C-alpha cells in the first residue's frame with residue numbers, strides 16, 4: 204500500500220476529511236482548490252470521490268509543497284497544479300481560473316482568502332479550524348459575504364488497546380465551517 208508522507212500540521216484525520224468533503228458538493232469535472240494543502244491528503248481523497256477532478260493545491264510552506272508534490276506522484280494524481288505562496292495572492296491570479304469547490308485547511312489571512320473566494324464566485328467552501336476565535340471570525344466574514352451555511356463541531360474518539368482490552372482516546376476537536384455562494 205502507498206504510504207502518505209507527513210508534514211507538521213498534516214495530514215488531516217480521515218474522519219474529518221470524510222465529513223469535510225461530504226459538505227463540498229464535489230462533482231465530476233469540478234475545479235477543486237486545496238488551500239493550505241499541507242500533505243495534499245484532502246486532494247488525494249477528493250480525487251477518489253469524483254471523476255476528472257481538476258486540483259489546485261496551495262501552501263505557503265516550501266516543506267509542505269515538496270511533500271504534496273511527492274504524495275501526488277506516489278498516489279498518481281495527474282490533473283493537479285501545486286502553487287507555493289500566500290493563497291490569497293495566488294487565488295487572485297488570472298491563471299488559476301474558476302473555482303467550484305474550495306477546502307481551506309490553513310487559516311492565515313482568512314478574511315482576505317474568503318473575500319477572494321467570494322469575488323471568484325466559488326460555489327462551495329469548507330474550512331477546518333481548531334481555534335474558536337478563528338471560527339467566530341470566519342462565521343462573521345462568511346455572513347458579511349453572504350456565504351455562511353453552517354458550522355459543525357466534531358469530536359472523534361479512537362479505540363486504543365489497554366491491558367488486552369479496548370478504551371477510547373479522544374482526538375482534538377475540530378470545527379468545520381461551510382459556505383455556499385448564492386445564499387439569497
Ligand SMILES: C[S@@+](CC[C@H](N)C(=O)[O-])C[C@H]1O[C@@H](n2cnc3c(N)ncnc32)[C@H](O)[C@@H]1O
Nearest residue numbers: 212213214215239241242262263290308309311
Ligand atoms: C493544518 S495544515 C493543513 C493540513 C492538510 N489539510 C493535510 O491534510 O495535510 C495547514 C497548512 O496551511 C498552510 N497555510 C495556512 N495559511 C495559509 C495561507 N494563507 N496561504 C497558504 N498556505 C497557508 C500552512 O502552511 C499549513 O501547511
